[in-house]
Amino acid sequence: MKSLYVKFVVMTLGIMILSFFIAFVVSNAYYQYNLKDSNDAKNTEIATGVAAFIEENPDVSIEDYSATIADAGYQIYLADAAGNTQFFGAEFGELNLEDEVTGNVISGEVYHGMANFEAEIFVTGFFANELSNTIGVPVEHDGTSYALFLRPDINLLFNEMHLLFGLLFALTVLLSIILVFISAHFLIKPVTKLSEATKLLAAGDYSIHDLDTNRKDELGELSSNFASMSKQIEYNDKIQKDFISNISHDIQSPLSSIKGYNKLLNKPLTPAERNEYTETVDFEIDRLSTMTKQLLILSSIDHEDYLLRKETYNLREQLERLIKVYEWKVNEKGLMLSHKLHDTEIKADKALMNTVWDNLLSNAVKYNAEAGSIDIEMTEYKAHTVIAISDTGEGIDDTSIDKIFDRFYRVDTARTSNVAGTGLGLSIVKKIIDMHNGSINVRSNENGTTITVRLPLDSSE
Amino acid sequence: MDRILVVDDDPNIVKFVGLNLTEAGYRVVTANDGRRALECLKETPCALAVVDVMMPFMDGLELTKVIREEYDIPVIILTAKSHIDDKADGFKAGTDDYLVKPFEPKELLFRIEALLRRYKAEGEHDLIRIGEVTIHPENYSVDIHGKIYMLPLKEFELLHLLAEYPGQVFSREQLIEQIWGAFYEGDERTVDVHIKRLRTRFTKLTDAFSIKTVRGVGYFLEQKS
Numbered sequence: 001m002k003s004l005y006v007k008f009v010v011m012t013l014g015i016m017i018l019s020f021f022i023a024f025v026v027s028n029a030y031y032q033y034n035l036k037d038s039n040d041a042k043n044t045e046i047a048t049g050v051a052a053f054i055e056e057n058p059d060v061s062i063e064d065y066s067a068t069i070a071d072a073g074y075q076i077y078l079a080d081a082a083g084n085t086q087f088f089g090a091e092f093g094e095l096n097l098e099d100e101v102t103g104n105v106i107s108g109e110v111y112h113g114m115a116n117f118e119a120e121i122f123v124t125g126f127f128a129n130e131l132s133n134t135i136g137v138p139v140e141h142d143g144t145s146y147a148l149f150l151r152p153d154i155n156l157l158f159n160e161m162h163l164l165f166g167l168l169f170a171l172t173v174l175l176s177i178i179l180v181f182i183s184a185h186f187l188i189k190p191v192t193k194l195s196e197a198t199k200l201l202a203a204g205d206y207s208i209h210d211l212d213t214n215r216k217d218e219l220g221e222l223s224s225n226f227a228s229m230s231k232q233i234e235y236n237d238k239i240q241k242d243f244i245s246n247i248s249h250d251i252q253s254p255l256s257s258i259k260g261y262n263k264l265l266n267k268p269l270t271p272a273e274r275n276e277y278t279e280t281v282d283f284e285i286d287r288l289s290t291m292t293k294q295l296l297i298l299s300s301i302d303h304e305d306y307l308l309r310k311e312t313y314n315l316r317e318q319l320e321r322l323i324k325v326y327e328w329k330v331n332e333k334g335l336m337l338s339h340k341l342h343d344t345e346i347k348a349d350k351a352l353m354n355t356v357w358d359n360l361l362s363n364a365v366k367y368n369a370e371a372g373s374i375d376i377e378m379t380e381y382k383a384h385t386v387i388a389i390s391d392t393g394e395g396i397d398d399t400s401i402d403k404i405f406d407r408f409y410r411v412d413t414a415r416t417s418n419v420a421g422t423g424l425g426l427s428i429v430k431k432i433i434d435m436h437n438g439s440i441n442v443r444s445n446e447n448g449t450t451i452t453v454r455l456p457l458d459s460s461e
Numbered sequence: 462m463d464r465i466l467v468v469d470d471d472p473n474i475v476k477f478v479g480l481n482l483t484e485a486g487y488r489v490v491t492a493n494d495g496r497r498a499l500e501c502l503k504e505t506p507c508a509l510a511v512v513d514v515m516m517p518f519m520d521g522l523e524l525t526k527v528i529r530e531e532y533d534i535p536v537i538i539l540t541a542k543s544h545i546d547d548k549a550d551g552f553k554a555g556t557d558d559y560l561v562k563p564f565e566p567k568e569l570l571f572r573i574e575a576l577l578r579r580y581k582a583e584g585e586h587d588l589i590r591i592g593e594v595t596i597h598p599e600n601y602s603v604d605i606h607g608k609i610y611m612l613p614l615k616e617f618e619l620l621h622l623l624a625e626y627p628g629q630v631f632s633r634e635q636l637i638e639q640i641w642g643a644f645y646e647g648d649e650r651t652v653d654v655h656i657k658r659l660r661t662r663f664t665k666l667t668d669a670f671s672i673k674t675v676r677g678v679g680y681f682l683e684q685k686s
């Protein structure tokens with residue numbers, strides 16, 4: 001995690017340096033375009049004032065007066081036509097004034113060195129201590145024409161200010177670095193914790209406690225997302241494990257019963273016994289066969305990107321055809337099957353919906369009472385249809401009713417019972433109905449169970 | 462008893478279906494492919510055909526179409542595929558019913574019986590109306606206010622017989638003989654059980670009729686005006 005600290009500090013410093021450069025360039029440009037002229041005008045006025053004073057007071061020595069002005073915070077360069085030059089005040093950094101300029105000023109022109117000072121990106125004209133960065137005015141004294149060049153002595157005027165600003169700047173940088181270290185620590189701490197938590201999670205430990213999920217920022221959100229993710233993974237893992245243990249149990253128990261009865265069949269038996277045993281073997285084989293088929297359906301529709309092959313078809317025809325398939329089983333059990341169906345066009349996956357009705361009807365037959373009845377009622381609404389399938393079985397108790405859509409859950413836990421359930425049918429039904437944006441609802445009492453399926457007529461909406 | 466044509470290229474299926482049908486009292490004609498089946502039909506008239514889908518030379522769907530065009534007999538298709546499209550194809554070809562392999566011989570017998578009954582009942586128009594209740598013998602159903610009630614075979618036959626002659630008293634022996642057949646070995650109590658079931662079912666549904674007991678004699682159906 002050290003690298004993250006260093007990165008934070010380097011980044012802060014980098015940001016500061018970059019900001020400084022940008023600010024410098026921008027303010028320099030501002031000086032060049034806006035302040036330069038007014039600075040020039042201001043200094044021209046001062047220089048003109050000085051020249052006027054010298055001319056109006058011929059009894060005051062030009063050298064003495066220049067020296068006084070220089071002491072007040074100016075740098076002055078004085079030249080006459082004869083080529084005599086004098087400097088007053090602090091020294092100029094560069095003496096880069098052309099002779100031609102001096103001549104022009106002596107002959108009466110005003111030199112605007114400040115306004116015409118060349119603009120460069122990293123040189124502030126304001127601070128450039130150069131002879132060419134001055135204002136030059138002509139002065140008459142004692143009959144001699146002089147050229148007087150003047151600029152404020154920035155160093156003298158702003159010396160303490162320089163120190164002050166320098167200190168301020170240095171302290172700002174130093175304090176920033178220290179504070180960045182401290183704040184980085186607080187920022188990085190939850191990340192460190194998260195990283196430890198991911199290691200634990202990878203090792204299979206889902207008990208994540210010390211994540212800082214109370215923070216109100218993105219890191220807090222990340223932590224709480226991480227916590228809920230690990231909970232979900234734990235849950236999925238549990239489901240997966242349960243699923244596998246259930247499958248193995250549900251495959252093992254019919255297999256062992258087949259094996260047992262097969263052994264019995266090798267002994268001398270009466271025809272009635274033999275018949276009974278082969279029927280049991282048959283029954284268990286059917287159960288295994290149904291279960292593998294259902295597992296296949298489940299695994300295919302479990303894929304999130306399972307493509308529904310939707311088509312518009314008549315729901316009544318589908319149900320009537322299925323009822324016809326069940327005619328024999330219904331009759332075998334002495335059941336009465338009643339139905340009232342309407343012509344309803346529905347857009348859904350026909351084969352999957354057939355699986356739904358097949359499962360529901362087969363449950364209604366399997367778990368019905370002797371000489372009971374099954375009722376299929378269809379109610380039409382504007383945008384959806386409701387199909388209610390009722391049986392007259394012994395019903396499902398309240399504790400079981402919440403679990404009947406769980407995989408491998410069976411109300412009749414005694415798997416020796418003569419009903420060939422796999423505990424997968426209703427979970428498949430629920431899944432398919434969900435995929436069609438429908439809903440399924442169970443009502444049950446001791447007189448029977450009603451399963452109500454609500455389906456949108458066009459499930460793609 | 463009726464003669465039934467069984468067509469399948471799998472000799473085991475032909476044998477197994479044939480045995481079950483013979484045991485149930487039908488006469489059986491068998492063929493191994495579609496062409497042979499049509500020859501058989503020309504020689505010996507049959508009441509119903511059980512046809513496998515997958516066959517050489519002429520498959521079951523084609524055979525069904527020909528039978529539909531040339532003979533007025535019901536067809537049951539046997540198919541190994543349980544896919545829904547195949548079923549739709551079967552019905553398009555004109556089959557009356559289909560069974561998916563592997564099937565229970567009992568179920569095949571049930572469907573054959575039901576089809577034969579429906580074909581014989583057709584054209585006779587013997588549906589019975591008692592007030593709001595309509596009894597359809599061709600598909601063993603009762604219609605009350607647009608809702609269809611499909612009854613178990615024996616219960617339906619019992620109701621049908623009683624409703625055909627409302628007010629007439631039938632003794633238990635008569636009912637047994639008419640519905641279960643003269644050789645029925647069961648108890649006369651069976652009648653009572655079925656009557657009781659019919660009563661429980663219909664008292665909730667309608668009061669157009671009720672089944673009355675005549676002590677020591679039997680039962681009759683009373684029609685309410």
